[in-house]
Each structure stands twice: as structure tokens, then as C-alpha cells.
Amino acid sequence: MVCSIGRLYAKVEDYTQSDSYYIKGGGINQSEWYGKGATQLELSGTVKPEDYHKAYKGLDPEGKALRQQQAGKKQNPGRDITLSAPKSVALIGLVKGDRQVLLEHKAAVRTAMDYVERNCIFTRTGKGGKQRDQTDNALFAIFHHDDNRNQDPQVHSHCIAFNQTAGADGKWRSMDNRELYQQKMTIGTIYHHELGRRLKALGYELEWNRDGTFEIAGYTQQQLEVFSTRRSEIVAAVGMDASAEVKAQACTTTRKNKTYKTAEERESLEVTWQQRAEAAGIEHPQPKLRQNLEESYHHSSHPGSTAELLRSAIEVKCDRAVAFHRHALLKETLIQSQGNYSLEEIERAIDREPNLLKTKDGRMTTAQAVRRETDILQKAQVRKGGDRALATAQAAQEKAREFGLNAAQERALSHFATNQDAVMLCQGDAGVGKTYTLKALHEIVPDDRSVRGLAPSAAAAEVLQQDAGIPCQTLDAYLMSPRQSLLQNELIVVDEAGMVSSRQMQALLERLQQTNSRAILIGDTKQLSAVQAGSPFKLLQQQAGLPIVQIDLNVRQQNPQLKETVDLLAAGKIEPGYQQLQQQGNIKQIPIDSKRFQVAVNDYLTRDGKTRAKTLILVGTNAEKQIVTAQVRLGLLARGQLGVETQEITVLKRKDLSSFAIAQANNYEPGNVVKFHQDSTKFSRDLFYRVDRVDAKTQSVILRDKYGSTQTLELSKYKQREVFQAETREIRAGEQMKFTRNQYKQNQVNGQRFTVIELKDHGQIIVQTKGKTQTLKPDALLHCDYIYADTVHSSQGKTADRCIYVASSGNSPTVGRESFYVAASRARQEFIVYTASAKDLGLSVQQSRGQENALPLVVSHPSQSKSQPVASPSQPISSSIEPQPPLQDSQILVPSPTREQEFQLLVQSKYLVEEKGERNPQNSQEKIYKSADGTEIKLSGDRLRIKQGGAELEFGRDNATVKNTFSWQQMQEQIQARTAEAKQLIGLNRSRDRGRGISR
Structure with a gap:
């Protein structure tokens, strides 16, 4: 883990036992005071035990209390923020002996702590501590370590943030740690990015990972694992597929006691490391400063400006949510930067980006999201009251009696029949018979009006077509259809409208205008929303001014107690509904993950076959689904309910890659499969291509088709593609499976179930689906999987007699108000929940995890009243904001030269x-x-001096700044001039090399 946050040791010796050079031999660089709080308390240099112990107790160096000491209450001394370098950095710095790498690690740690101090340090003030104030003041004691308890080389630093911070009023108070934990991943990314940027400047080539971490190129994974014995111990204890939470527990339970080493033992350990490296055949990579600089100019992994980089990061963040925290955007931008830009440059780009808008709760959204939602509202209101009714009220009433509709269903049918708007809205709770109502509607629509059904998934579309008799397809298929192929004047029925994203809704409403069609949007805002950004169905209900018809009489639950619980959840009374389940004994608490899954699976397996066939097992994540599936299959095999003969088939699991990630070589590996959406001169959309080789330097892959032909794919091109991981599945007779992709030529629909009947010779597989028997070849099952468990998200729209829900532990994003309502409302007879903590789950299910809309989140200008319309799509979003007067000279702050400028110029x-x-x-x-321009650069040993006119910048050992009399503006001019000269020199060098026949 790059960054971890935990409790700190009471004794400073616990941070020094494994680093003998701290106590013995000076070792001034191995610990340090840091932060504005340290400066304020005049703490500097090496951390002395007596000063540490005072800070631990909340005292200043004189022994006076800095924060309130509450008698009888256990004190919180602070938090230990641990930052760990990649294993390859430890090998370069400690085994190879490039000590400059260790200095860059320390510099990166300080950069991360600077960010923490500026963004994560808060205190509580006011009555009852209800107000949170940011202080920008922290007291850090940093301990730099270079091994772990297994005596492996492991560069890491413990950054102790003591629980005291000084506010603007000069008073010291306790810290509020919430922001530290919320930004933990961003802090780790900042450290890793800064370290990578510095190592690139030293000339090391890096291999970046999808999460923003990296390794120095030149080591194999097997070589790194030689020095990763702690990881091997943890994997041996809990398995490779264990959750992060379980691995963290194993990290504590399996670790050895700390050992104290003498200086002689220390030297002996370094010799041992070198011997192990030699035995593993390790040849350490060498830095190549000139080559690395040239490649940074000509082969940057993300060419262009910081503005272009930021726009790419915003696109990734906006794909899944309309609003996000600044630190989340910063993290994504750093991941994409891959060390090409500094933290300072990226933060400046974020602060200057005109497309970003602040929300009322301090997050960010985009002007584009606001414009899209404004456009949705305007398009929905076009032709309001301008269409002819589908049928008369009398025709609707007669059909309602014929179908035996209840009052809520009849009211909805009458509304659909007589309303004259282009867009109609129907809010229907789970299990109220929405589809049955649509079937009645279909029978009263006049013959000259074509009816088309749309749904977010193929499975939902198939259900709507079967149950309502309406020809259906997926929403995406409709939106991708050529405009000329669409019928005019259609009635479009959109089921599960609550799962439609803002992009999809905008495109749908555009199609309605193009074809002069009408739409009935029917769904439930209380159930799960789209995976992509936005909740337009909710937006239309709240702001479009269109009438909303409700169907709210629950007809699904046949168990009176369960019906009462689901009705409470539907009414938003989550806590009473949850308490009712507890009182009925249906919330079962099992703290240990492995045991909880085992008990839930046994509950399922001990039921008779008919009952099992009508029972759903629901989980939160695909990883949990795999755990349940494996245990169910073992149980069925032990009971003789799966065949003895086996056959392995290859299945393709889609990689979830963002628009940025799909163009990065580190997300591809040999054996992956690529499928293109469009034909091109090089690739066919009808073929699968297997990845033969990955070239990280050129950001390309070699693809091979089924005929053996190879083509090079530059990853920045042909981006309309999908990437799959090829996996194997063991199948036996009796397996319950489903198709995971629409394959219309083979009559396969995503979500369609099938049973394996028999395994034949020559690899043929007999399956039964939709009541028919088919003989399939293995390549017809590339897109399939077991179906012994479902995620809650994929279960929306399904119904079963009984449901077993294994809730994710911790503060999982898969557990919330919407998911719990969906899970509970799937069952007719019985709903059983297995959880790690009934109390924690009860709190989690009261939180909404649904998609948001940008419009309600944007901070309105004080002069704008609530009745004023929002900006139109053609109007710049900034036009609704009054221009601010220009700053006076006295208000303009002239910045001082920064360490970042110094490092670039160096x-x-x-x-x-x-x-x-x-x-x-x-x-x-x-x-x-x-x-x-008169600048003189002098290099003498470890010292570098830059002079121009009367200004001077001098660097000493370890690139430390000795003197700097340049102004901020002069530094900027120097950087621009020296960069231009370096580029020109690189160009000359490359031309010369080409003339000599040298390739780079």
C-alpha cells in the first residue's frame, strides 16, 4: 500500500529500533521535524526523544499543554501517515547504492506533507465543536526507514501528524482527522507522482501502473518478489484473492517483532541484499539523463499542455458522476500526468479551469454538465400539450376493468391515454405492476401509432417485450441506429428510466424531436440509478414542470411482514424498515468474512432443489460474487448435483477502462483480447484480436487475428474498442449459467439463462435455454458466466420467491439506501441478510448512493432569485455570473520563487x-x-551556480538550494529560456546521431 494511516507509537524508540543509524552514528537525515507547527514551536533538525514524548502528550517543548486535556478520557496523540516507495526504488537506492534516489524519496515525502498541511488539517470550533475550520498548520515528526521486519529492503517514511494544530487566532486545538482519511489515496498518489517525476529527471525509465504507482524499468516481477517476502507471507496466510481489509488484518497478525541492529549488523545486511540480488541474476538499470530528457520531449505519454491533461482527467471523472471532490480530480490528473508535470502546475491548472464550477457543498461540477441538464429540461418541455391523445378516458377505463387493474394502475393508464405532452413521466415503486399496466396501454394505442419499448439492458428489454407485448430493444441500440432507419411519430416506452444517464437522456430527447415521437418514461427514483453520470429521470420529476403519475400499490410481496417492510423502505422510512427486519430475526451478524459467506451459502444449499431454483443470492461486488459462486459449486458437486465430467472453456471478461486508461500500454498484457466497434483499413469489427506483445515505450501493442496475421495498434488511435481478459471456466452437466453479451446472430441476449445438459465429444456442449435445446461449440460461449449469485445492481427488475443478501462489509459504495431497497424488494416470500455488523449496516443503508444532478448542486449567484431560469445551452454558463471588479495593485500578491521552479531550472x-x-x-x-542572454551556468563537483546580472541561484550537495536571489518572474523567464535551449540542443544531437546511423 502506497499510503496508510494508523495510530502512532508512544515511544520514539519504536520508530528507530530498525534504524540503528538514528540513535547511534548521528543519522541526522533519518528523522526530522516538519510543518508550520514545528516552525512555530521552534522544533527543527533531528527528532529528540524528549521532544517527541512532549508532542505525543500534546505539550510544547517547555511542557505546557497545547490542546485541551480531558481527564479520564483516552487521548488521541495523532496519526501515523506512512508512505512507501516501490520495491524497485529500494533496490536502486539500497542494493545498487544510488543514494540520490533515497534523497528524492525524502523530497517527495515532504511534497506530500506540504499538501497535507495545506488541504487536510482541520479543527473543530464553535459551540459543541460543530464548526470545522481549516488551519493550514501541522506538526510533523518524520522518520525515514529503509527495511521491514523481514529484513527486506523497503524504503518508507512514517510521518507523524500530532494531534495539535494552531488556528488563525494563534490558539492550539485538537485536529479533526476526517479529511486525512478521505484524501488518503490522493496523498499516496501525490507522493508516488512526485517521486516518479524526480526519478525521471535523474534519468530512470519508469513503468507506470493503472493506479498511478510505478516501478523503475529493468526489473522483472520475479526479481522484485525475491525482496518481497512480507507480501508472500500475507498471500500465503489469506490467499491472493482476499479483500484489502483481510490482507490488512493479516499484515498485523503475521508480522514479526522489530529487531534492533548494530552498525556492523547493518553493513552485513546490505552485503546480504547484494548477494541475494546477484543470486537472482539482477542487473540494476542505469540512469540515462540525456536519453530520458529527449524522450520526455518527443515521446511524452501525455503530450500537450496541463490544460489538455486536465480536460482528459475531467472527462474520466464526469463519466461516472456529475460532481466530485477537488482532491479526486487532482488524483486522476496526477495518474494521467505520469510524472510529466509538477503538482504545482496541475493545481494551478485546476484552479484556472473555466469549465469547473463549485457546488454548494464544496465539490466541483462542470459547466458542460449544467448545460446538458438545462438542455434536457428544455427538450422535455417542447410540444407540451401539443400532441393528440392516444385514447379516450372511457377506453382506458374499460381496458382497466378488463385487466383488473387496481386504482393506481388505472390512474396511470388513464394518464397515458389522455395526456397530450411529448414526454410523460410515471414514478412506479418496486413491485407495483408497471409492466402489466403497459400491456393494457399497448392494447388501446391506435393502429396508426407504432409502439417501441426501450430498456437499459437487453434482459430488461426482453422482459418488457414478453410481459407487455411491446417490441423492444436496448436504449443504446436505439440511440446508435441511423437516423434514417427510425420511424416517425412513434410512442416510445422507456422502462427502468431511473437507470438512464444524462448523456442517454439528452440523446433520447433529441431523437424524439427528430422523429416527432412521444415518450413514456417509467421508473423508480428510489431504486438504483445509472452507472454513468446523472439522474435525469429525477431531474425531470423535480424541475421539468410535467405532471407525474404514480403507481405505488405494492402487489409483489406475498408475505405480509415482508410487504410491510418493503412499503416502509419505499416510503423512505429506512430505519423503521431495517429495525423490523432485525426484530423478525432476518438480519444475521457474522463478523468474519469467510465464515459469513460460508453460512450464507450453506443456507442456500440446504434448501431443496425447487426452493433453490426460486432463491436469489445477492452480493455487492463481482469479487464477492466469485467467492459465493465457487462455494456453491463445491457444495453442489459434493451433493452429486453437478456432473463428474468436466470441460474448460475460455470466457472473455471486459476490462473497465476509462477513456484515458484504454490508451495506456500498462493496461494491456499478452493474451488480452481486443474487439473494435467500427471497421477500419487495419481492423475489422467482426474479428477478435489477441494481444501478442506490449511496447510501453511506443505506447503500442501487436495484435494477432484468428488467421495469424499481425498488426500494430497505436493505442492513441482507433479508441472505439473494448479490451477483454481471457479467463477459463470449468463447466459440468447441471451448471446454471447466463450469457453476458448480446449476440443476436446466435440468439443470445445479455442476462439470458441456460443450463448445461451434457458435454459431448469434440468439445460440443448441449445447453437448454428458453425451453429449447441447443448444441454449441466452445467459441459460442465466449461471453457467458455462472449464475449462482447476482450483484444487487444486475438484479434490478428481477423477482424471486426468496432472497439471501450477503451485504458488503465496511463503508462499501455498494451498500446504501437504493441498493438495500432493491435487494429487499426482489423477494415475494423471504428476505434474509448476512452482515459483518448489523449496527454498521443499519447506518449504511440510510445513506443515499444514487447519482446526482449538477443543476441543484451549483451555487447560485446572490443576485439570482429562485424563479429565474437557468442559462440556456447556447448561452455561456459564465453569463449568469456578474463580473467581478479587477484587483487593485495592493491586492495583487507577487509570488516568491518556489522549490518547484528551482528544480525545473536545475x-x-x-x-x-x-x-x-x-x-x-x-x-x-x-x-x-x-x-x-548573459546567463552563466557553472558546474563544479556537487555545486551548480546560475548567474544573470546581479541575480544568482546556487545548488549544493543533494541538489539543496544554497542561495537564490532571482525573483519569481526572473525564474519563469530562466526556465523558458533554458528549456528552449535544451530542446534545440536535443534536436541538434538527434540530427547528429542520425547522421552517424545511431538510433535512439
Whole structure:
């Protein structure tokens, strides 16, 4: 784990036992005070035990209390923020012996702690501590370590954030730690990105991972694992597929006691590391400064400006949510930057991005999201009251009696028949008979009006077609159809409208206008929303001004107690509904994950076959689904309910890659399968292509088709594609499975169930689906999987007699008000819940996890009244905001030179003087480079000096700044000038190399 946050040790010796050079031998660089709080308390240099113990107790160096000490209450001394370097960094720095790498680690740690101090340090003030104030003041004690308890090289730093911070009023108070935990992943990404950026500047080539971590190129995974014995112990204890929570527990239970090493033992340990490296055949990679600089200019993994980089990150964040925290956007931007831009540059780009808008709760959304939602509202109101009715009220009443509709269903049918709007809205709770009502409607629609049904999934579309008799397809298939192929004047019925995203809704309403069609949107805003961003069905109900007809009489639950519970959940009375389930004994608490799954599966297996066939097992995640599936299959096999003969088939599991990730080589590996959505001169959409080789340097892959032909795919091109992981599945006679993709040529629909009847010779498989028997070849089952368990999300729209719900533990995003309502409302007779903590689950299910809309979140300008219309799509979003007066000279802050500027200028200047500098005839160890603008760069041993006019910048050992008299503006001019010179020099070098026949 890159960043972890936990409790700290009471004794400073616990942070030094494994680092003998802290107590013995000086070791001033192995611990340090840091932060504004340390400066304020005049704490600097090495951390002394007596100072640490005072800070631990909330005292200043004089022994005076800094924060309130409550008698009898256990004190919270602070938090230990641990940042860990990649294993390859430990090998370079400790085994190979490049100590500069260790210094860059420390610098990256400080950069991360600077961010923590600026963004994560809060305190509570006001009556009852209800107000949270940001202080920008932290007291850190940092301990830099270089091994773990298994005596493996492991570079990491413990950053102790003591529980005291000084506010703007100068008073010291306790910290509020919530922001630390919320931004933990961002803090880790900042550290990793800064470290990677610095290592690139040193000349090391990096291999970036999907999560923003990296390894130094040149080591194999097997070589890294030679020095990763702790990881091997944890995997041996809990297995490779264990959850992060279980692995974290195993990390504590399996670790050895700390050992204290003498200086001699320390030297012996380093010799042992070198011997192990030699035995593993490790050849350490060498830095290549010139080559690395050239590639950074000509082969950047993300070329362009920080603005372009940020727009790409915003696109990724907006794909799944209309609003996001600034730190989440920062994290995604850093992941995409891959060390090409500094934290300062990226934060500046975020703060200047005009497309970003602040929300009322302090998050961010985009002007594009606001415009899209505004467009949706306007399109929904077009032709309001301008269409002719579908039927008379009398015809609707007669059909309602014929179908035996209840009052709520009849009211809805009458509304559909007589309403004259282009868009009609129906809010229907779970299990109220919405589809049955649509069947009645279909029979009174006049013959000259074509009816088309749409649903988010193929399975839901098939159910609507079978139960309502309406020809159906998926919403995406309709939206991708050529405009000329669509009928005019249709009635479009959209089922599960609550699962439609904002992008889809905008496109749908556009199609309605193009074809002069009408739409009935029917769904439930209380159930799960779309995976993609936005909740337009809710937006239309709240702001479109259209009448909403409700169907709210529950007809699904046949168990009176369960019906009462589901009705409470539907009414938003989550706590009473949950308490009712508890009182009935239907919430079963089993804290240990493995045991909870085992008990739930046994509950399922001990039921008779007929009951099992009408029982759903629901889980939160696909990983949990795999655990349940494996245990159910073992149980069925032990009971002789699966065949003895086996056959392995290959299935394709789609990789969930963002628009950025799909263009990154680190997300591909040999054996992956690529499928293109469109034909091109190089690739056919009818073929599958297997990845033969991945080239991270050129960001390309070699693809091979079934005929053996190969093609090179530049990952930045042909991005309308999907990437699959090829996996194997063991199948036996009796297996319950489903298709996972629409394959219309083979009459396969996503979600369609089938049973394996028999395994024949030559790999043929006999299956039964939709009451018919088919003989299939293995390649017809590329898109299928077991169906012994469902995720809650995929279960929406399904019904079963009984339901067993294994709720995710912890604060999982898969557990919330909407998912719990969906899970509970699937069952007719029985709903059983297995959870790690009944109390925690009871709190989680009261939180909404549904998609949001941007419009209600945007902070309105004070001059804008609630009745004013929002900006139109053609009107810039900024037009509704009054321009602010320009800043006066006294209000403009002139920034001081930053360490970031110094570091950029150092890298460029060192390259120039090393490549083009001339030897000083009076000192052969000194090189001097003189620029046309009068700048002189002098390199002498570890010291680098840059002079222009009367300004001077000097670096000493370890690239530390000794002196800087340049202004911020002068630094910017220097960076631009030296960068331009470096680019020109690189171009000359490359031309010269080509002339000599040298390739780079």
C-alpha cells in the first residue's frame, strides 16, 4: 500500500529500533521535524526523544499543554501517515547504492506533507465543536526507514501528524482527522507522482501502473518478489484473492517483532541484499539523463499542455458522476500526468479551469454538465400539450376493468391515454405492476401509432417485450441506429428510466424531436440509478414542470411482514424498515468474512432443489460474487448435483477502462483480447484480436487475428474498442449459467439463462435455454458466466420467491439506501441478510448512493432569485455570473520563487552545462556554459551556480538550494529560456546521431 494511516507509537524508540543509524552514528537525515507547527514551536533538525514524548502528550517543548486535556478520557496523540516507495526504488537506492534516489524519496515525502498541511488539517470550533475550520498548520515528526521486519529492503517514511494544530487566532486545538482519511489515496498518489517525476529527471525509465504507482524499468516481477517476502507471507496466510481489509488484518497478525541492529549488523545486511540480488541474476538499470530528457520531449505519454491533461482527467471523472471532490480530480490528473508535470502546475491548472464550477457543498461540477441538464429540461418541455391523445378516458377505463387493474394502475393508464405532452413521466415503486399496466396501454394505442419499448439492458428489454407485448430493444441500440432507419411519430416506452444517464437522456430527447415521437418514461427514483453520470429521470420529476403519475400499490410481496417492510423502505422510512427486519430475526451478524459467506451459502444449499431454483443470492461486488459462486459449486458437486465430467472453456471478461486508461500500454498484457466497434483499413469489427506483445515505450501493442496475421495498434488511435481478459471456466452437466453479451446472430441476449445438459465429444456442449435445446461449440460461449449469485445492481427488475443478501462489509459504495431497497424488494416470500455488523449496516443503508444532478448542486449567484431560469445551452454558463471588479495593485500578491521552479531550472541547466559546457582552464573539475542572454551556468563537483546580472541561484550537495536571489518572474523567464535551449540542443544531437546511423 502506497499510503496508510494508523495510530502512532508512544515511544520514539519504536520508530528507530530498525534504524540503528538514528540513535547511534548521528543519522541526522533519518528523522526530522516538519510543518508550520514545528516552525512555530521552534522544533527543527533531528527528532529528540524528549521532544517527541512532549508532542505525543500534546505539550510544547517547555511542557505546557497545547490542546485541551480531558481527564479520564483516552487521548488521541495523532496519526501515523506512512508512505512507501516501490520495491524497485529500494533496490536502486539500497542494493545498487544510488543514494540520490533515497534523497528524492525524502523530497517527495515532504511534497506530500506540504499538501497535507495545506488541504487536510482541520479543527473543530464553535459551540459543541460543530464548526470545522481549516488551519493550514501541522506538526510533523518524520522518520525515514529503509527495511521491514523481514529484513527486506523497503524504503518508507512514517510521518507523524500530532494531534495539535494552531488556528488563525494563534490558539492550539485538537485536529479533526476526517479529511486525512478521505484524501488518503490522493496523498499516496501525490507522493508516488512526485517521486516518479524526480526519478525521471535523474534519468530512470519508469513503468507506470493503472493506479498511478510505478516501478523503475529493468526489473522483472520475479526479481522484485525475491525482496518481497512480507507480501508472500500475507498471500500465503489469506490467499491472493482476499479483500484489502483481510490482507490488512493479516499484515498485523503475521508480522514479526522489530529487531534492533548494530552498525556492523547493518553493513552485513546490505552485503546480504547484494548477494541475494546477484543470486537472482539482477542487473540494476542505469540512469540515462540525456536519453530520458529527449524522450520526455518527443515521446511524452501525455503530450500537450496541463490544460489538455486536465480536460482528459475531467472527462474520466464526469463519466461516472456529475460532481466530485477537488482532491479526486487532482488524483486522476496526477495518474494521467505520469510524472510529466509538477503538482504545482496541475493545481494551478485546476484552479484556472473555466469549465469547473463549485457546488454548494464544496465539490466541483462542470459547466458542460449544467448545460446538458438545462438542455434536457428544455427538450422535455417542447410540444407540451401539443400532441393528440392516444385514447379516450372511457377506453382506458374499460381496458382497466378488463385487466383488473387496481386504482393506481388505472390512474396511470388513464394518464397515458389522455395526456397530450411529448414526454410523460410515471414514478412506479418496486413491485407495483408497471409492466402489466403497459400491456393494457399497448392494447388501446391506435393502429396508426407504432409502439417501441426501450430498456437499459437487453434482459430488461426482453422482459418488457414478453410481459407487455411491446417490441423492444436496448436504449443504446436505439440511440446508435441511423437516423434514417427510425420511424416517425412513434410512442416510445422507456422502462427502468431511473437507470438512464444524462448523456442517454439528452440523446433520447433529441431523437424524439427528430422523429416527432412521444415518450413514456417509467421508473423508480428510489431504486438504483445509472452507472454513468446523472439522474435525469429525477431531474425531470423535480424541475421539468410535467405532471407525474404514480403507481405505488405494492402487489409483489406475498408475505405480509415482508410487504410491510418493503412499503416502509419505499416510503423512505429506512430505519423503521431495517429495525423490523432485525426484530423478525432476518438480519444475521457474522463478523468474519469467510465464515459469513460460508453460512450464507450453506443456507442456500440446504434448501431443496425447487426452493433453490426460486432463491436469489445477492452480493455487492463481482469479487464477492466469485467467492459465493465457487462455494456453491463445491457444495453442489459434493451433493452429486453437478456432473463428474468436466470441460474448460475460455470466457472473455471486459476490462473497465476509462477513456484515458484504454490508451495506456500498462493496461494491456499478452493474451488480452481486443474487439473494435467500427471497421477500419487495419481492423475489422467482426474479428477478435489477441494481444501478442506490449511496447510501453511506443505506447503500442501487436495484435494477432484468428488467421495469424499481425498488426500494430497505436493505442492513441482507433479508441472505439473494448479490451477483454481471457479467463477459463470449468463447466459440468447441471451448471446454471447466463450469457453476458448480446449476440443476436446466435440468439443470445445479455442476462439470458441456460443450463448445461451434457458435454459431448469434440468439445460440443448441449445447453437448454428458453425451453429449447441447443448444441454449441466452445467459441459460442465466449461471453457467458455462472449464475449462482447476482450483484444487487444486475438484479434490478428481477423477482424471486426468496432472497439471501450477503451485504458488503465496511463503508462499501455498494451498500446504501437504493441498493438495500432493491435487494429487499426482489423477494415475494423471504428476505434474509448476512452482515459483518448489523449496527454498521443499519447506518449504511440510510445513506443515499444514487447519482446526482449538477443543476441543484451549483451555487447560485446572490443576485439570482429562485424563479429565474437557468442559462440556456447556447448561452455561456459564465453569463449568469456578474463580473467581478479587477484587483487593485495592493491586492495583487507577487509570488516568491518556489522549490518547484528551482528544480525545473536545475534539471535543464545541468543538462546544458554537461552537454555544451566548456572546461575551465584554471580548474579542470569545473565546466561553464554561457548563454546568449548573459546567463552563466557553472558546474563544479556537487555545486551548480546560475548567474544573470546581479541575480544568482546556487545548488549544493543533494541538489539543496544554497542561495537564490532571482525573483519569481526572473525564474519563469530562466526556465523558458533554458528549456528552449535544451530542446534545440536535443534536436541538434538527434540530427547528429542520425547522421552517424545511431538510433535512439
